[in-house]
Amino acid sequence: MIGPFEANGSAHTTKKVSVVFVLGGPGSGKGTQCANIVEHFGYTHLSAGDLLRAEIKSGSENGTMIQNMIKEGKIVPSEVTIKLLQRAIEENGNDKFLIDGFPRNEENRAAFEAVTGIEPEFVLFFDCSEEEMERRLLCRNQGREDDNIETIRKRFKVYMESSLPVIEYYNAKGKVKKIDAARPVGEVFEAVKAVFTPPSDKVKAASWSFKWND
Numbered sequence: 001m002i003g004p005f006e007a008n009g010s011a012h013t014t015k016k017v018s019v020v021f022v023l024g025g026p027g028s029g030k031g032t033q034c035a036n037i038v039e040h041f042g043y044t045h046l047s048a049g050d051l052l053r054a055e056i057k058s059g060s061e062n063g064t065m066i067q068n069m070i071k072e073g074k075i076v077p078s079e080v081t082i083k084l085l086q087r088a089i090e091e092n093g094n095d096k097f098l099i100d101g102f103p104r105n106e107e108n109r110a111a112f113e114a115v116t117g118i119e120p121e122f123v124l125f126f127d128c129s130e131e132e133m134e135r136r137l138l139c140r141n142q143g144r145e146d147d148n149i150e151t152i153r154k155r156f157k158v159y160m161e162s163s164l165p166v167i168e169y170y171n172a173k174g175k176v177k178k179i180d181a182a183r184p185v186g187e188v189f190e191a192v193k194a195v196f197t198p199p200s201d202k203v204k205a206a207s208w209s210f211k212w213n214d
């Protein structure tokens with residue numbers, strides 16, 4: 001467990017949570033793999049991008065600003081995104097969260113740490129070539145306003161310039177679990193499972209297969 005987490009900024013509400021940041025380029029498969037992790041390991045999936053898109057739909061006062069930034073592939077000010085993440089964590093009964101697509105830049109990272117006091121347990125990093133990510137985004141077909149070639153290129157630039165340094169920051173702290181995400185979905189998930197399976201369970205699984213083959 002990691003904490004303390006003061007979800008509403010008051011000293012009275014303290015929820016201890018365990019957080020895994022899920023990072024990787026646009027289209028690397030973060031959302032796809034998070035759905036599998038939720039099913040197998042009981043985490044709650046919070047996608048920063050999904051929360052921002054829901055905020056646009058809700059007609060909030062920040063909606064137009066968020067929409068314009070997403071269309072330009074830019075990163076929304078941390079204050080806005082952190083509030084949405086805090087609210088989602090606080091309203092959820094679970095204590096294990098996958099935070100997908102956040103922190104996206106140094107400002108996101110430092111502000112989240114300062115406001116919540118949360119250090120991620122580890123960072124799951126989906127490593128994939130730009131060519132493969134571009135192919136996937138152009139086929140995604142979910143009606144996202146930012147899945148057009150012009151915005152995709154801007155998102156890649158922001159990823160290289162602002163998001164990779166955050167991954168490097170956590171790598172220097174020994175917190176990054178890197179996954180080769182260029183393979184088919186099932187193969188990627190096998191690698192992901194190995195990261196989430198406690199070492200004691202891996203020993204049990206190995207001895208069962210030994211007995212089976214006996």
Ligand SMILES: Nc1ncnc2c1ncn2[C@@H]1O[C@H](COP(=O)(O)OP(=O)(O)OP(=O)(O)O)[C@@H](O)[C@H]1O
Nearest residue numbers: 025026027028029030031032136140183184185188
């Ligand atoms: N390993 C894979 N092989 C082929 N296609 C994949 C793989 N993983 C995901 N996809 C497909 O690629 C597209 C992008 O995947 P997904 O939405 O999970 O990426 P993402 O990292 O969440 O992207 P974004 O940062 O834009 O939200 C989807 O259409 C998904 O079905």
Ligand SMILES: Nc1ccn([C@H]2C[C@H](O)[C@@H](COP(=O)(O)O)O2)c(=O)n1
Nearest residue numbers: 048049050073074075076101102104
């Ligand atoms: N921390 C974040 C996460 C996302 N956004 C904005 C900018 C992204 O291009 C867009 C889509 O995110 P995705 O669904 O691809 O993870 O949402 C942001 O500003 N800050």
Ligand SMILES: [Mg+2]
Nearest residue numbers: 030031047049
């Ligand atoms: Mg996604």
